[in-house]
Amino acid sequence: MPAQPHALDSPVPLAPDPPGEGDDPVALRIVPVRRTGQWAAAAAVLVLLALALSSVVRNDAFQWEVVGAYLTTDSVLRGLGLTLWLTALVMVLGFALGTLLAVLRLSGNHVLKVVSWGYVWLFRSTPILVQLLFWFNIGALYPQILGVSTVNLLGPVTVAVIGLTLHEAAYAAEVVRGGILSVERGQLEAAQSLGLGPWRRFHRIVLPQAMRSIVPPAGNMLIGTLKGTSIVSIIAVQDLLHSVQLVYHRTYQVIPLLLVATLWYVAVTSLLSIGQHYVERHYARGTAGTR
Template identity: 45%
Template sequence: MTNTPTGADQVPAEHVIKAIPVRHYGRWVAAVVVVGLLVALIAAFANAKIDWSITGDYLFTSSMLQGAGNTLLISVCAMALGLLLGVVAAVMRLSHNPVTSTVAWGYIWLFRGTPVLVQLLIWWNLALIFPTMFGVSTNDLITPFMAALLGLGINEGAYMAEIVRAGIQSVDEGQTEAAHALGISRAKTMRRIVLPQAMRVIVPPSGNEFINMLKTSSLAYVVTYPELLTKAKDVYTGNLAVMELLFVACFWYLVLTTIFSVGQYYLERHYAKGSSRSLPPTPLQKIKKNLSFGRTR
């Protein structure tokens, strides 16, 4: 019994299509240009009039470490206050009560519409219009930490209110209607059903806001709060190594933002479990993928 040749066997050899991988020359050109610019930038700073030994000497001094710790403290506290105010303001904004919704809108309008630096100065100089508060001298009540906390936290609350509101509105209204049909109260529906589902939308911009808060906390130097920039300023005022100490401050800002950026990524990955078929790659998986950058496909 003879074997019947298949359709592929019947095609002449000279007619068989040979697939040739596409060469991505543009990628290599772009990579060379970027690397060249990066090398030029590094060389410029290496040859600049900067005493890098001073930068290295002050990286881990107690003064700079204390400043980094104070920066982290005020950022976490201000973000916690902002998140609390944001959730309350978002719920008020979505309320059918015209009074509460208008008050929430006014709060967001006022604190988003004025610079945070101006707000910090207002809190710091509050004693000029209110010499005493609650029977206590305002100067004793509004310490540098309190002025920074109120200025940064209340301002952040206005931005968080819009983020939380967008997250709540992203949840299908049928969820709320079904909960009410089952006799679940509005407060419990919001706490147990709506907010957990809204977290997928709330977490990414909230993480970005916290990282921005870490950097914005440098404005607290105007109220003499001893954060990272203030500590660097105190040092370079004495030794006149301005740029060297500013680079020290930049180093610690980068360390803090990098740590929380990684944390934000894994938090987003956690809340993406119920919304995507496959989870986004981890940083290690991204690195492994980027190592195959030059391979043809």
């Protein structure tokens, strides 16, 4: 009986030979994609930016010599210092109260959850200007609290701190709550099964991972608070904006003084943005997309 051919003995199709010297070079040439439209758009944008910058620098109406003269005056620097102090204090107090509200919102007690939700709903539904004016006129509703006159107790700066803090706490509560909810429930259950206490679970597991979701919106809130403090000038708090307003009400140089405030806001905001980048990178270590 003749032997059956083995599978290995069957002919196997060979791979095609690589192109040799006799092949058509035109058929093998790789043609790069032309991005003429993108380059034209980029050139047009650069030209427009150059024209806009040139018009700002060369326009005498901006009065850049006046801007340089008032940029580092004592009154402007004092207003800047108050703005920075107010921003830092409001952020610390706002996030402290916001964290408490977030914990209450995530608790199993329905009364605490409703109270926390009601606070966030009320202060997010009311414009910050209305809140500041309300606190500024609180003496009309409660002339005395615990025997202390509210007229003398709540000055403009105190009203600004109270109003901005209560307003920021409502937003901070949602930021913190979203960060805590971003942590997988299974990790908490695993930590609890290992016998870790509530504080160690929060400090070692929840907080480091939640910060990845908290830092970006918190940084935006910080920058927003810095710029939002300018609204306290309506109640005569001598922040940066109010300081330049006092000057241009006297000199009638409105545009250059507003540019002074704008340059300081841009400078501080840029520094805060750089700091936010490094904080985000710190908490994003070990994750995809870390730069």
